[in-house]
Amino acid sequence: xxxxxxxxxxxxxxxxxxxxxxxxxxxxxxxxxxxxxxxxxxxxxxxxxxxxxxxxxxxxxxxxxxxxxxxxxxxxxxxxxxxxxxxxxxxxxxxxxxxxxxxxxxxxxxxxxxxxxxxxxxxxxxxxxxxxxxxxxxxxxxxxxxxxxxxxxxxxxxxxxxxxxxxxxxxxxxxxxxxxxxxxxxxxxxxxxxxxxxxxxxxxxxxxxxxxxxxxxxxxxxxxxxxxxxxxxxxxxxxxxxxxxxxxxxxxxxxxxxxxxxxxxxxxxxxxxxxxxxxxxxxxxxxxxxxxxxxxxxxxxxxxxxxxxxxxxxxxxxxxxxxxxxxxxxxxxxxxxxxxxxxxxxxxxxxxxxxxxxxxxxxxxxxxx
Amino acid sequence: xxxxxxxxxxxxxxxxxxxxxxxxxxxxxxxxxxxxxxxxxxxxxxxxxxxxxxxxxxxxxxxxxxxxxxxxxxxxxxxxxxxxxxxxxxxxxxxxxxxxxxxxxxxxxxxxxxxxxxxxxxxxxxxxxxxxxxxxxxxxxxxxxxxxxxxxxxxxxxxxxxxxxxxxxxxxxxxxxxxxxxxxxxxxxxxxxxxxxxxxxxxxxxxxxxxxxxxxxxxxxxxxxxxxxxxxxxxxxxxxxxxxxxxxxxxxxxxxxxxxxxxxxxxxxxxxxxxxxxxxxxxxxxxxxxxxxxxxxxxxxxxxxxxxxxxxxxxxxxxxxxxxxxxxxxxxxxxxxxxxxxxxxxxxxxxxxxxxxxxxxxxxxxxxxxxxxxxxxxxxxxxxxxxxxxxxxxxxxxxxxxxxxxxxxxxxxxxxxxxxxxxxxxxxxxxxxxxxxxxxxxxxxxxxxxxxxxxxxxxxxxxxxxxxxxxxxxxxxxxxxxxxxxxxxxxxxxxxxxxxxxxxxxxxxxxxxxxxxxxxxxxxxxxxxxxxxxxxxxxxxxxxxxxxxxxxxxxxxxxxxxxxxxxxxxxxxxxxxxxxxxxxxxxxxxxxxxxxxxxxxxxxxxxxxxxxxxxxxxxxx
Numbered sequence: 001x002x003x004x005x006x007x008x009x010x011x012x013x014x015x016x017x018x019x020x021x022x023x024x025x026x027x028x029x030x031x032x033x034x035x036x037x038x039x040x041x042x043x044x045x046x047x048x049x050x051x052x053x054x055x056x057x058x059x060x061x062x063x064x065x066x067x068x069x070x071x072x073x074x075x076x077x078x079x080x081x082x083x084x085x086x087x088x089x090x091x092x093x094x095x096x097x098x099x100x101x102x103x104x105x106x107x108x109x110x111x112x113x114x115x116x117x118x119x120x121x122x123x124x125x126x127x128x129x130x131x132x133x134x135x136x137x138x139x140x141x142x143x144x145x146x147x148x149x150x151x152x153x154x155x156x157x158x159x160x161x162x163x164x165x166x167x168x169x170x171x172x173x174x175x176x177x178x179x180x181x182x183x184x185x186x187x188x189x190x191x192x193x194x195x196x197x198x199x200x201x202x203x204x205x206x207x208x209x210x211x212x213x214x215x216x217x218x219x220x221x222x223x224x225x226x227x228x229x230x231x232x233x234x235x236x237x238x239x240x241x242x243x244x245x246x247x248x249x250x251x252x253x254x255x256x257x258x259x260x261x262x263x264x265x266x267x268x269x270x271x272x273x274x275x276x277x278x279x280x281x282x283x284x285x286x287x288x289x290x291x292x293x294x295x296x297x298x299x300x301x302x303x304x305x306x307x308x309x310x311x312x313x314x315x316x317x318x319x320x321x322x323x324x325x326x327x328x329x330x331x332x333x334x335x336x337x338x339x340x341x342x343x344x345x346x347x348x349x350x351x352x353x354x355x356x357x358x359x360x361x362x363x364x365x366x367x368x369x
Numbered sequence: 370x371x372x373x374x375x376x377x378x379x380x381x382x383x384x385x386x387x388x389x390x391x392x393x394x395x396x397x398x399x400x401x402x403x404x405x406x407x408x409x410x411x412x413x414x415x416x417x418x419x420x421x422x423x424x425x426x427x428x429x430x431x432x433x434x435x436x437x438x439x440x441x442x443x444x445x446x447x448x449x450x451x452x453x454x455x456x457x458x459x460x461x462x463x464x465x466x467x468x469x470x471x472x473x474x475x476x477x478x479x480x481x482x483x484x485x486x487x488x489x490x491x492x493x494x495x496x497x498x499x500x501x502x503x504x505x506x507x508x509x510x511x512x513x514x515x516x517x518x519x520x521x522x523x524x525x526x527x528x529x530x531x532x533x534x535x536x537x538x539x540x541x542x543x544x545x546x547x548x549x550x551x552x553x554x555x556x557x558x559x560x561x562x563x564x565x566x567x568x569x570x571x572x573x574x575x576x577x578x579x580x581x582x583x584x585x586x587x588x589x590x591x592x593x594x595x596x597x598x599x600x601x602x603x604x605x606x607x608x609x610x611x612x613x614x615x616x617x618x619x620x621x622x623x624x625x626x627x628x629x630x631x632x633x634x635x636x637x638x639x640x641x642x643x644x645x646x647x648x649x650x651x652x653x654x655x656x657x658x659x660x661x662x663x664x665x666x667x668x669x670x671x672x673x674x675x676x677x678x679x680x681x682x683x684x685x686x687x688x689x690x691x692x693x694x695x696x697x698x699x700x701x702x703x704x705x706x707x708x709x710x711x712x713x714x715x716x717x718x719x720x721x722x723x724x725x726x727x728x729x730x731x732x733x734x735x736x737x738x739x740x741x742x743x744x745x746x747x748x749x750x751x752x753x754x755x756x757x758x759x760x761x762x763x764x765x766x767x768x769x770x771x772x773x774x775x776x777x778x779x780x781x782x783x784x785x786x787x788x789x790x791x792x793x794x795x796x797x798x799x800x801x802x803x804x805x806x807x808x809x810x811x812x813x814x815x816x817x818x819x820x821x822x823x824x825x826x827x828x829x830x831x832x833x834x835x836x837x838x839x840x841x842x843x844x845x846x847x848x849x850x851x852x853x854x855x856x857x858x859x860x861x862x863x864x865x866x867x868x869x870x871x872x873x874x875x876x877x878x879x880x881x882x883x884x885x886x887x888x889x890x891x892x893x894x895x896x897x898x899x900x901x902x903x904x905x906x907x908x909x910x911x912x913x914x915x916x917x918x919x920x921x922x923x924x925x926x927x928x929x930x931x932x933x934x935x936x937x938x939x940x941x942x943x944x945x946x947x948x949x950x951x952x953x954x955x956x957x958x959x960x961x962x963x964x965x966x967x968x969x970x971x972x973x974x975x976x977x978x979x980x981x982x983x984x985x986x987x988x989x990x
Binding site: 174175229231232233234235236237238239248249252253254268272273276277280284287288291307311314318321322325326327 | 372373376377379380382383384386387388390391392394395397398399401402403405406576577578579584
């Protein structure tokens with residue numbers, strides 16, 4: 001099974017070569033488009049490269065710990081995360097009307113990113129302890145575990161991240177094999193929850209975004225402007241695209257946040273439908289590999305954690321592309337691996353590290369326990 | 370496996386969405402994307418320059434500098450405006466206009482703040498430019514009339530395009546040629562030759578970013594400047610006549626009888642057309658409107674005056690042609706003429722009469738009685754029809770908008786019925802014989818009729834356009850044969866026997882040089898031969914036996930002085946018509962002005978020492 005020097009090095013580093021391969025391809029794609037999306041901004045592209053290198057390092061580090069370690073430390077991480085989130089909500093650094101940052105002096109730190117890992121870890125550990133499939137009581141308790149950080153993040157307010165955090169927990173419940181009846185009941189519950197959320201929990205700007213989604217033309221120069229410009233960019237890309245650095249919507253800055261949340265519009269404009277398909281295929285390969293890893297996991301904890309993290313990754317992709325192409329509301333979710341942004345990339349790479357750990361440590365489980 | 374299936378399903382959703390956007394709706398979004406980034410900026414053409422016949426520019430384009438500001442880029446607009454006040458002379462009115470104007474401008478486009486910056490203001494601003502990143506100075510073409518009031522009634526002026534102009538341009542499908550153009554010809558030559566002078570706008574296709582900043586030029590299509598035109602006007606003659614008239618209420622038209630070229634067209638007093646170019650203030654405009662001398666009124670083309678005795682030569686050739694009189698016809702003048710079958714007396718200007726009068730003497734001494742008889746014998750129908758042939762009662766067809774030219778009135782039965790709802794009576798015909806009664810004519814009509822006389826019946830349409838720049842030859846001259854001499858259909862050379870022209874002209878010659886000619890005193894010793902005819906138009910009707918004494922009546926009721934002339938007699942080079950409002954005797958005052966003009970034009974004599982207007986008895990006409 002183990003053959004060749006390189007493979008053995010990767011194996012010793014607890015790296016899954018195929019998974020790494022797809023990650024590197026996507027990161028390469030990301031740097032390539034970043035040069036264009038930043039408007040040929042060299043410092044910004046260099047920082048992106050720096051983020052990539054840091055991310056790879058973090059991934060390798062996280063791959064070294066065994067799944068057992070994660071299972072053991074999950075509750076502490078979860079509690080630490082809750083504490084930090086509360087601190088943020090009370091003392092956080094306000095940026096653009098949202099308290100998302102904790103200024104530690106030397107670094108501005110976004111605790112909601114930690115929740116993206118802490119919640120699935122905690123949920124996986126909790127469900128695993130209770131046994132699969134989880135009984136109803138466990139399921140309800142798990143939902144409570146998910147709800148606390150989700151609401152804390154939603155209060156910042158950061159609806160996009162809150163949804164993702166909730167998703168990351170719910171996927172784990174789902175993968176733990178709960179009954180279809182329960183899923184159906186949840187859908188009804190969520191359906192009932194939507195009006196409550198609409199009237200009591202959402203901020204005006206969020207409601208505005210949702211309304212704008214359904215009819216961007218209702219405010220073409222205000223809230224709908226971004227989405228119309230983004231759709232225009234994607235649509236005008238056509239089959240083959242306008243070419244690298246030649247996207248007029250992008251280069252002339254008609255696309256909002258073109259290097260962060262709306263980077264997919266740049267890809268679709270400059271590389272066209274073909275370029276977008278290539279990107280989707282790369283993501284699909286990555287996700288397939290993640291799901292295969294999950295299916296091969298030796299423990300329920302490993303299986304549901306790897307599966308959950310992989311599916312959350314996919315949800316990121318789906319929400320981001322859906323949002324920039326106008327089928328989902330604009331909720332501020334970056335395109336994983338591609339968008340500019342250090343914290344989210346590092347956290348994502350950490351979760352890849354955990355997935356790799358689950359795969360590469362599967363044969364050592366008996367020894368280590 | 371279920372998870373993977375769900376993932377695939379969702380990927381398909383994304384693919385369908387993308388395919389819908391990028392393949393099915395590609396055309397729509399591609400257009401939208403181009404509309405986003407491409408902006409067409411019109412470049413207005415330079416207006417054609419207007420020259421006189423000798424190439425002196427009469428209407429030119431100056432560059433004026435405008436301060437423009439991009440208001441929606443400036444967060445502290447108030448503050449910036451206040452700071453600008455220190456650099457340029459910004460009034461509250463300027464700011465008010467700017468605030469009103471900016472609403473009609475596209476976002477991120479510069480809005481004019483202040484026109485007509487002085488050099489000092491420009492310098493001050495340029496030094497401080499760094500403090501105002503969204504304020505800039507741009508040059509604009511501005512029409513300028515260097516000779517101010519001298520040619521206003523010929524050139525007219527350009528002024529801001531208003532909604533009425535826009536509606537007309539829209540109708541004529543020319544509105545798109547005016548994007549970016551501020552002014553349009555309102556009256557005069559500027560209006561008549563608007564299409565020639567305006568040119569074709571160009572455009573610049575630029576790529577803009579989302580802030581409206583121009584990123585690069587995609588396409589440059591230069592504008593095509595309007596055509597430069599050369600008028601028939603002789604600026605020196607025009608200026609000389611203006612100087613001669615010295616602000617008096619008067620009109621003078623001079624035409625080259627060989628081709629109908631208008632050499633001078635003076636309406637006095639006049640006004641400065643430059644006032645109208647940038648938009649005149651209502652105060653200044655009201656001052657012009659309320660001026661009792663009516664400087665805005667184009668007397669040469671819109672002023673209708675009784676042509677008085679100046680029409681006698683034309684009536685003479687008509688009556689000869691009709692056989693109403695012969696060269697030998699003698700009318701005995703006892704000082705009045707009695708309308709047959711009535712007690713109604715028509716007085717001659719000479720109370721004791723001219724005695725036996727033939728056609729030549731009738732002109733030399735301007736015998737009214739002779740023409741009462743002729744008018745009576747011809748009847749209004751024939752008289753009216755003949756006078757129409759000389760252009761009376763009709764527009765001359767000069768190349769200026771018909772709105773700016775009066776037809777005058779050549780009375781007829783139909784005209785009177787329409788105007789007064791009353792039938793024509795024989796008594797109406799008699800004063801028509803001496804150019805009075807209902808008859809009115811414009812100075813331009815008089816000048817046109819005079820050219821016809823000078824030409825022995827050849828009719829040219831008076832015109833102002835001599836050449837277009839595009840017709841210029843390589844050596845800077847124009848082809849000798851000018852296409853712009855327009856002859857009209859009514860050629861009177863065939864209709865009227867050459868001998869009759871000779872008789873009428875002999876009479877007109879004798880006006881100047883005959884032993885009893887009405888203008889003989891003025892023309893005595895003239896080195897060239899000339900022909901002329903004076904006229905004194907009554908503004909105020911005398912009672913039956915009242916004696917006219919100009920000193921006894923207020924100026925505005927005094928007679929108009931008229932004079933027509935052409936010279937040299939044998940080969941005329943200039944035909945003239947002069948009307949001096951309330952100028953007293955036509956022969957003395959009008960004749961003197963005519964003499965100066967002819968001397969100037971034919972001899973280059975610039976002495977403008979016009980004798981004081983003679984205000985005396987109603988004499989010598």
